[in-house]
Amino acid sequence: MRFLGVDLAWKGGASGYCCLQWQGQNLGVVALDRSRDTDELLAWIDRDAPSAQGAMVAVDAPLIIPNPKGMRTCDRQSHQVLGRYHAGCYPANQQSPFAGHTTGFSEALSQRGFRHAPTLTPQELGRFQIEVFPHGTAIALFRLDQIIKYKKGRLAERAKGLARLRELMATRLPHCEPPLALQLPTELPATGRDLKALEDQLDAVLCAYTAAYWWYWGRDRHWVLGSESFSLEPAPTAAYLKTGYIVVPRA
Template sequence: MRFAGCAPAWRPGEAGKKPSCLVVLDGRGGLISNSFPEDARKIAGAVEEHAAEGILVGIDAPLAVPNERGTRPIERVLSRVFLPAYSASRRMFRGRPFAEELLAELQRVGVEYTDYPLPGREGRWAVEVNSAAALRVLALERSGERNGGLARRLREAPELRYRKGNKEGRAAALREAISILWDTPGLRLRTGGLTDDLSSAENVDLSRLEVTPQLSHAELDRIVGLVEATLAAYTVHRHWRGRDGSMVVGSGREGAVMLPAGRELYELLSAGCREEGVPYV
């Protein structure tokens, strides 16, 4: 069984103009490969290469967007507990969302969308994840901070702004994000055959990159893709292994997102789901 994280260029103005990123882990959480597919068909092709023994793909993008405007119910739940949330509506895409094209291509290679893949069950599935929310959860888990309630700690947790801003701020945020990934149990980012050449089309060693303000914004965007895809792959691997805790907020047609979640966060999110009338598992 393989575990892939995909950070697609799904936002308006990105699709077809920026590369996506795909990271693949083995059953122990070890890095197998990463690459930068240019469109939905190439993403699906890269996934298919690793799907012979089954694959679970975490896609860092809104996959089910039924609302014409406004936000989905799951975004309201995440916002309640101070977790980063997408803002996605069909109106913002002015047509078919890129994620729908991606799901169609994945289905073509035998990978089906689901809102809740059973832990430990082999198959070919794709689920929605949220890398920014996952990163905030991991940062709190790694810090070991226990003072105050979890809601307060989430509210006060610093936001790593690596997507926008000046290069100094983006580089600093990316270095912190990479440090969190490096210290995350169950993730093995160092393997053979990797390169520190950021311009390489595949197998870039995230841990060896010199992330400095001297990099261009395009190069920083490439590192963002690696970080987000790694977080997505970790999220589905953690869920499938059934250790450390995970949760799915929402349901398929209305939108569902998988998150790493220990007991305290599970209880906090469950309360928000009940108040908003949103299903959860």
Template sequence: MNMFFIGVDLAWSERNSTGVAIIKSQKGSADFVCGTSDIYENSAIVDYIMAHTRGDHAFIAIDASLVVKNKTGEREAETRLKKMFAKYHAVPYPSNRDLFYRLYGGVRGEQITEMLEQKGFQHSPYIKKFEKSHKFFEVFPHSAMVVIFQLEQVLKYKARKKRSYTMRWQEFERYQGYLSSLQHRKPSLNLPYDILKTDVRALRGKALKRYEDLLDAVFCAYIAFYYWYEPEKCLVIGDLNDGYIVTPVFA
């Protein structure tokens, strides 16, 4: 039976597109299966995952807040992660129920959680090396990049004030290079040419955002693979009761 690893770069709401990527492993190496950044509804995300894994064992790493009990402020897991990674500029957005309901009408991570559980997946950040099961958990790609790629600061490819396209394109090219280097790592990931060699300088606006979402989904899938291959190099910050984040950490 195959072992699949799925990355989901979940948009804040169904109004925006989500990135999903699926890789398939043979122990220490994985190959890209498929990916999309043109998917919107929660049901479509879950259907895409189920259609391409077909009941085989799978771990899903989701870049989204899955457990949010606090009404205001931020989760304790976010506070702790900030203390660990602030010097690398790897800081998550604060999650609270008031914010999510005011801006998006609910906590989307909870909706996805319920739907995946109905499909037989267990929501659990606790796994064993080479475990064969169906689980999903929350991750934070920026802290994972800092550790896996040994960065002094996060890659600054996302749209922010005072970030020009030229700066972002340069950072995207670095991102492509780091993803390409994973073919020589353990565990290794082989990605297709058209993902790694996309001419980002020809992309702007929504086209660049779609490419960003696909790359982030690919990296989330690799985080799941990395965690499965070397769980001792990762940490569950927080818990299932009050919220958690899975991230690789420095030895």
């Protein structure tokens, strides 16, 4: 199995991309990049997860948007579950300017054989796609009291947040289960453009690791947000496909 993470740009801009694979008993990074071109992003997925190979693609973007207006069930539940950590997903509906782009990306994955996996038997082989939320992953795996704020604010504040996130990823992920051997640059970029590039790539790594964590552990260590009857008990796959869903490691 390979685990691919996509920090998908919702309304233009660059998308971060990461591919992880097993290297002995550890996961290792085999690709880490970003692109402004969706076709190039899909070409990377075709390269790193050819049709005969098992893989899971985890995307930070709303992949299923059934609601004409308002907020998806999973978005609302993200605020209920993660609000105390200052986290919650941006709401999506069919009138959102990004809706066609993000759902179209999910359809392109489906055409490549990646089926939605809001329910999964741990370590099941196949080709899967899931929607994820990097802030939620960081809260759970790094035992945070609140999110690390690195996406908005002044340059110095963003740099400080990214430095902390990078350090936590480099020092904690090698000791998680499954372990990820991660080598990250020690020098922090000096410009806003380069900080954004680092942000996209770190988020892509978190997406890819969430895919691996979900595949490895399944429901035992995750919430799956989206079912109208949200609880720790799983709902049928059809219920999540009807409402949309987000897989989040459990804090």
